[in-house]
Amino acid sequence: MSVGTRAHGDSGLLIGRSRTFREALGKISRYARCSAPVLIEGETGTGKELAARALHAKSDRRAGPFVAINVGALPEALIVNELFGHEQGAFTGAARRCGGLVAQAEGGTLFFDEIDSLPVSVQATLLRFLQEHEYRPLGGGRTREADVRVVSACNGDMAALVRAHKFREDLFYRINVLQLRLPPLRERLGDLEVLTEHFLDLMQERYGGPERRLEPGARAAMARHAWPGNVRELENRVHRAYLLARDARITEDDLDLPKANGASVTELLDDAPFAVAKARLVAAFERDYIRAVLAKTEGNLSAASRLAKKERRAFARLVEKHGIDRREFTHPSY
Known part of the structure; x- marks a missing residue:
């Protein structure tokens, strides 16, 4: 317990x-x-x-x-x-x-x-x-x-x-x-399991849906993630994964965690030429950085652009470019 x-x-x-x-x-x-x-x-x-x-x-x-x-x-x-x-x-x-x-x-x-x-x-x-x-x-x-x-x-x-x-x-x-x-959550990764189970139980009760649990690959991906948005980000990702999962098993893809380190970088490189591989890595960095800044500022574009030291319209264009919905970072419950 x-x-x-x-x-x-x-x-x-x-x-x-x-x-x-x-x-x-x-x-x-x-x-x-x-x-x-x-x-x-x-x-x-x-x-x-x-x-x-x-x-x-x-x-x-x-x-x-x-x-x-x-x-x-x-x-x-x-x-x-x-x-x-x-x-x-x-x-x-x-x-x-x-x-x-x-x-x-x-x-x-x-x-x-x-x-x-x-x-x-x-x-x-x-x-x-x-x-x-x-x-x-x-x-x-x-x-x-x-x-x-x-x-x-x-x-x-x-x-x-x-x-x-x-x-x-x-x-x-x-x-x-x-x-x-x-x-921060990265200093208490041992709490990931109990927090995730709590949020999954909460979603099951909220939506009256089936019981769902994480696959081992999803657990490993969560342990690798830095969690810049901390417990609020965890709740958000578990909430979305519960709704998107096709059956009782929640996969790494359901969590939609950014892929920017370890073996995931190798996957991005594949056998691509230097210029293509560089473009993929830059795009992955931009996407992960924007998500991290939006998580820290609870989806506030003005605050996020100030933190990134970028002009607001330029930052908004990057958000749009990577198809990021800032509303996913405004969940108020935690």
């Missing part, structure tokens, strides 16, 4: 048997005993929000709300209003009073996803809130107290952002009282 802790989401569980993952689960249980701020670090798709929800569910605040804010998805000008709300007449169009996310999270947990995307101009405001546990809605004259636990998550190296003066050092120490690192 898997080692896991129940949390919100279609997948429902944080699952793993590996030592590194069990250590992370142990920290969640320990951190749940207090209300100190927690910083969850991990690559895209490792389950940071599931970990935050598990932390909330195990804490004394479990009866209160869990409120999440995706910092990277909000325009800079709206972040303060989203957090603290506003009074009637605070600005043009403010026809009525509106409470912010801090008020919604009262007595519970406030989760800042992609905290590393927080604009520098807003960081001082958040620091003051964390220091004083007080806030003032836009246009308001009265300061209000807040009883919330702050949990933050980041994809990148926060310490590096501090050194580059892109994130305030004092704010970093405020949100990083307790630290939780979620390992």
